[in-house]
Amino acid sequence: MADNKKLVEAITSMEEDFAQWYTDVVKKAELIEYSSVKGCMIILPAGYALWENIQRQLDDRFKATGVENVAMPLFIPESLLNKEKDHVEGFAPEVAWVTHGGMEKLQERLCIRPTSETLFCDLYKNIVHSYRDLPKNYNQWCSVVRWEKTTRPFLRSREFLWQEGHTIHETYDDAEERTIMMLNVYADFCKEVLAIPTIKGRKTDKEKFAGAEATYTIEAMMHDGKALQSGTSHNFGDGVAKAYGIQFTGRDNKLNTPYQTSWGMSTRIIGALIMVHGDNSGLVLPPMIAPTQIVIVPIQQKKDGVLEAANRLKDSLKDFRVKVDDSDRSPGYKFSEQEMRGFPLRIEIGPRDIENGECVFVRRDNAEKCTVKLDEAPAKAKELLETIQKEMYERAEAHLKSSIFDARTYDEFKDIAENKPGFIRAVWCGDEECENIIKADTTVTSRCMPFDDTELISDKCVCCGKPAKHLVYWGKAY
Amino acid sequence: MADNKKLVEAITSMEEDFAQWYTDVVKKAELIEYSSVKGCMIILPAGYALWENIQRQLDDRFKATGVENVAMPLFIPESLLNKEKDHVEGFAPEVAWVTHGGMEKLQERLCIRPTSETLFCDLYKNIVHSYRDLPKNYNQWCSVVRWEKTTRPFLRSREFLWQEGHTIHETYDDAEERTIMMLNVYADFCKEVLAIPTIKGRKTDKEKFAGAEATYTIEAMMHDGKALQSGTSHNFGDGVAKAYGIQFTGRDNKLNTPYQTSWGMSTRIIGALIMVHGDNSGLVLPPMIAPTQIVIVPIQQKKDGVLEAANRLKDSLKDFRVKVDDSDRSPGYKFSEQEMRGFPLRIEIGPRDIENGECVFVRRDNAEKCTVKLDEAPAKAKELLETIQKEMYERAEAHLKSSIFDARTYDEFKDIAENKPGFIRAVWCGDEECENIIKADTTVTSRCMPFDDTELISDKCVCCGKPAKHLVYWGKAY
Numbered sequence: 001m002a003d004n005k006k007l008v009e010a011i012t013s014m015e016e017d018f019a020q021w022y023t024d025v026v027k028k029a030e031l032i033e034y035s036s037v038k039g040c041m042i043i044l045p046a047g048y049a050l051w052e053n054i055q056r057q058l059d060d061r062f063k064a065t066g067v068e069n070v071a072m073p074l075f076i077p078e079s080l081l082n083k084e085k086d087h088v089e090g091f092a093p094e095v096a097w098v099t100h101g102g103m104e105k106l107q108e109r110l111c112i113r114p115t116s117e118t119l120f121c122d123l124y125k126n127i128v129h130s131y132r133d134l135p136k137n138y139n140q141w142c143s144v145v146r147w148e149k150t151t152r153p154f155l156r157s158r159e160f161l162w163q164e165g166h167t168i169h170e171t172y173d174d175a176e177e178r179t180i181m182m183l184n185v186y187a188d189f190c191k192e193v194l195a196i197p198t199i200k201g202r203k204t205d206k207e208k209f210a211g212a213e214a215t216y217t218i219e220a221m222m223h224d225g226k227a228l229q230s231g232t233s234h235n236f237g238d239g240v241a242k243a244y245g246i247q248f249t250g251r252d253n254k255l256n257t258p259y260q261t262s263w264g265m266s267t268r269i270i271g272a273l274i275m276v277h278g279d280n281s282g283l284v285l286p287p288m289i290a291p292t293q294i295v296i297v298p299i300q301q302k303k304d305g306v307l308e309a310a311n312r313l314k315d316s317l318k319d320f321r322v323k324v325d326d327s328d329r330s331p332g333y334k335f336s337e338q339e340m341r342g343f344p345l346r347i348e349i350g351p352r353d354i355e356n357g358e359c360v361f362v363r364r365d366n367a368e369k370c371t372v373k374l375d376e377a378p379a380k381a382k383e384l385l386e387t388i389q390k391e392m393y394e395r396a397e398a399h400l401k402s403s404i405f406d407a408r409t410y411d412e413f414k415d416i417a418e419n420k421p422g423f424i425r426a427v428w429c430g431d432e433e434c435e436n437i438i439k440a441d442t443t444v445t446s447r448c449m450p451f452d453d454t455e456l457i458s459d460k461c462v463c464c465g466k467p468a469k470h471l472v473y474w475g476k477a478y
Numbered sequence: 479m480a481d482n483k484k485l486v487e488a489i490t491s492m493e494e495d496f497a498q499w500y501t502d503v504v505k506k507a508e509l510i511e512y513s514s515v516k517g518c519m520i521i522l523p524a525g526y527a528l529w530e531n532i533q534r535q536l537d538d539r540f541k542a543t544g545v546e547n548v549a550m551p552l553f554i555p556e557s558l559l560n561k562e563k564d565h566v567e568g569f570a571p572e573v574a575w576v577t578h579g580g581m582e583k584l585q586e587r588l589c590i591r592p593t594s595e596t597l598f599c600d601l602y603k604n605i606v607h608s609y610r611d612l613p614k615n616y617n618q619w620c621s622v623v624r625w626e627k628t629t630r631p632f633l634r635s636r637e638f639l640w641q642e643g644h645t646i647h648e649t650y651d652d653a654e655e656r657t658i659m660m661l662n663v664y665a666d667f668c669k670e671v672l673a674i675p676t677i678k679g680r681k682t683d684k685e686k687f688a689g690a691e692a693t694y695t696i697e698a699m700m701h702d703g704k705a706l707q708s709g710t711s712h713n714f715g716d717g718v719a720k721a722y723g724i725q726f727t728g729r730d731n732k733l734n735t736p737y738q739t740s741w742g743m744s745t746r747i748i749g750a751l752i753m754v755h756g757d758n759s760g761l762v763l764p765p766m767i768a769p770t771q772i773v774i775v776p777i778q779q780k781k782d783g784v785l786e787a788a789n790r791l792k793d794s795l796k797d798f799r800v801k802v803d804d805s806d807r808s809p810g811y812k813f814s815e816q817e818m819r820g821f822p823l824r825i826e827i828g829p830r831d832i833e834n835g836e837c838v839f840v841r842r843d844n845a846e847k848c849t850v851k852l853d854e855a856p857a858k859a860k861e862l863l864e865t866i867q868k869e870m871y872e873r874a875e876a877h878l879k880s881s882i883f884d885a886r887t888y889d890e891f892k893d894i895a896e897n898k899p900g901f902i903r904a905v906w907c908g909d910e911e912c913e914n915i916i917k918a919d920t921t922v923t924s925r926c927m928p929f930d931d932t933e934l935i936s937d938k939c940v941c942c943g944k945p946a947k948h949l950v951y952w953g954k955a956y
Contacts, residue, residue: 035601042548043548045546049546051549069530070520070523071521071526073637074621074623076515077515094580095580097576098590099575101625110574143549143620145552159553
């Protein structure tokens with residue numbers, strides 16, 4: 001048990017210091033290692049396996065909607081970046097510049113893509129000629145670089161992994177349909193795979209993406225009451241296409257300008273996974289995304305037949321991602337380590353269990369134990385993993401719902417901002433100045449104007465008292 | 479048929495101009511689009527789908543040997559790159575340098591990884607402390623940048639996609655075992671999945687990787703008689719670990735230096751796939767790697783029941799990657815386009831076929847046709863795809879074998895180099911000077927010292943006449 005304690009004591013409790021708890025979990029669960037490049041992180045096998053599972057399942061959902069993957073260059077020539085004014089103003093301050101290639105100074109600087117709208121425009125200009133060429137629903141999985149000043153593992157780093165979809169359409173409606181479709185793909189993926197409930201909505205103009213006409217977002221609620229923007233989908237209208245000179249011959253036999261969208265989800269979502277489900281023993285992973293769903297711990301593993309029984313049990317569970325921990329550590333150490341890593345289900349099997357034809361199942365999410373007949377283990381594992389997935393979502397949803405507070409006056413708003421971690425639900429006049437005042441007073445920003453919850457709970461803007469136009473979810477955000 | 483002809487005439491024949499044939503196929507099969515960043519290419523859906531299939535199947539083979547995936551930063555600080563002398567000399571002349579991040583000049587330049595040995599050393603230095611931490615078998619899928627002067631799609635570009643495995647071991651033997659194991663993974667993958675036979679062997683010191691003790695390679699033979707290095711695996715001994723100060727406490731309780739390997743395969747292999755199997759109608763894809771294995775072409779598709787029958791046939795072939803081409807092009811145009819794209823099997827189905835309960839199968843690799851009962855289509859498809867895969871390998875192997883020529887004198891050597899495209903099999907004294915002379919005289923380089931074919935066919939070096947030490951495969955190379 002000494003081993004055990006030491007490992008558990010290594011994480012700060014979240015009540016004591018949430019930020020430190022997060023950093024400890026990321027490090028002790030061996031998701032991340034810091035690199036000697038400031039602001040860049042190394043994603044270790046336990047972290048990358050999460051990303052691989054996210055990538056595979058999200059990619060399948062993309063492809064089911066007709067998305068095709070491509071690979072674009074890492075570099076954007078400065079002149080290409082500069083073609084669209086809002087976009088360049090949004091990104092130029094935070095890009096990394098390549099000035100030399102080999103031994104020579106480049107004639108034109110190249111920035112490392114902070115996002116690839118410009119490159120996709122350049123491609124579409126070359127390959128889209130007729131309405132028959134539309135739509136193109138392209139996506140790429142890659143890394144991008146944004147020269148952030150402060151960084152945190154998964155949440156903000158100078159280089160991060162993501163996917164970026166970029167589509168081009170014949171009509172505005174087609175583009176809008178795709179924008180919403182992809183937002184729904186993200187929301188469904190978060191709900192069904194990551195067990196993360198989100199609020200879906202539209203960003204205010206102040207918070208929208210540089211160059212977009214409309215940005216839609218899904219916002220998740222962390223344990224500490226902060227919001228995390230978990231996926232965004234942008235409708236560019238025809239503005240970017242105009243800036244880049246993309247035209248096609250329409251059904252009317254005239255030159256038309258196409259409409260574009262982009263949408264992305266990044267390794268940030270792993271931060272959400274940690275902060276929505278984790279506890280003071282470490283990670284808690286939903287079964288659908290866990291690289292290891294079941295870990296079998298042989299008890300008194302040196303005794304005759306124990307390891308063999310553990311391996312037979314493993315073979316009977318071949319429908320799951322399962323492994324046997326036969327290292328020479330004590331069971332207590334193994335339990336702690338596996339809890340830290342968040343494996344959804346642990347199965348203990350020792351000499352007495354074998355005698356009784358049994359084993360013991362222990363759930364990571366709520367520590368519940370039950371004894372299971374060995375020949376019923378596969379059915380029980382299936383049932384429990386489904387239950388865990390479902391109950392993790394329900395708990396997260398209950399937390400989200402209990403973290404929404406209504407404010408009808410600015411005093412109420414400021415009181416909640418100071419004392420109640422979570423979303424603040426309040427109406428707004430539509431004026432950016434009010435967002436600025438609120439942010440200056442409380443550090444709270446508008447997260448979104450929700451789709452499913454639009455009733456104005458007051459008729460006056462919570463900040464200025466002018467007539468209210470939108471219900472807004474406000475919050476402190478990562 | 480006018481349509482049809484136009485499309486076919488769009489590719490230069492390989493007998494007329496092999497290089498132009500290659501470029502035409504890459505472009506007309508829509509694998510690649512040039513980008514506005516000089517030397518960088520855009521991989522379009524048809525090309526990227528190939529890479530995804532390669533990646534998934536190769537990754538499964540890696541994981542079966544215990545490899546784990548990670549993600550390392552894109553950047554290498556100049557000081558870190560400079561730690562290992564041979565390595566930096568090999569790469570410094572061809573790296574891209576980042577000098578500015580955001581609005582500021584960086585204190586230290588960062589190069590964009592040309593390969594990541596240095597970053598993995600930096601990581602292993604931090605996480606390897608004891609023999610219990612060994613081995614680490616890490617790999618990453620990413621892009622790297624090398625500032626090449628001349629570029630060609632897939633074969634040589636300033637940025638390319640690859641995987642790079644980097645492992646660290648307790649003993650030299652462990653490292654050597656891993657080096658050879660991964661070379662075999664590559665060779666088996668080429669043979670079993672890509673239907674590409676290769677020659678396995680060791681590189682001469684002149685041709686080995688910068689910083690490695692030994693480099694092993696698989697070399698494939700293209701249609702034009704040129705060799706293409708298709709995958710390499712390097713044993714670094716303990717030299718790099720020493721340069722980077724990596725040490726671990728061994729079983730002897732003393733500080734030891736570990737041994738390292740690295741190994742990589744890149745999108746170059748798609749170039750090999752094109753040049754080993756392609757023909758004057760375009761790509762020819764082995765079924766195991768083809769994104770679309772079967773394409774169904776409805777004939778007189780506007781007639782009642784034809785499209786329905788085509789879709790029913792598709793549903794019966796759900797074990798395969800299959801699609802129906804119901805575009806409004808003529809059948810002749812579709813046939814040409816599908817041949818260009820290399821789909822292994824085409825199935826034609828029209829009103830008369832439907833009446834007879836039949837369809838027509840056409841093989842891409844040899845144009846053979848056969849009539850098949852509709853209810854036997856799934857079994858016949860399985861059989862034919864297996865046959866195509868097998869026969870494509872056999873043809874490639876026959877071509878490889880017929881492209882190996884023995885030279886026992888330097889006159890013979892020069893005559894073959896000038897007149898017979900392929901490998902030259904000749905013995906060598908082991909002196910780099912002979913390699914330099916041969917290259918200057920003939921543009922031929924040593925490809926490898928083969929593993930499976932070691933008998934010295936002469937006792938005198940083909941160049942200088944001194945005692946022969948190694949049998950070497952020589953060739954002109956991509």
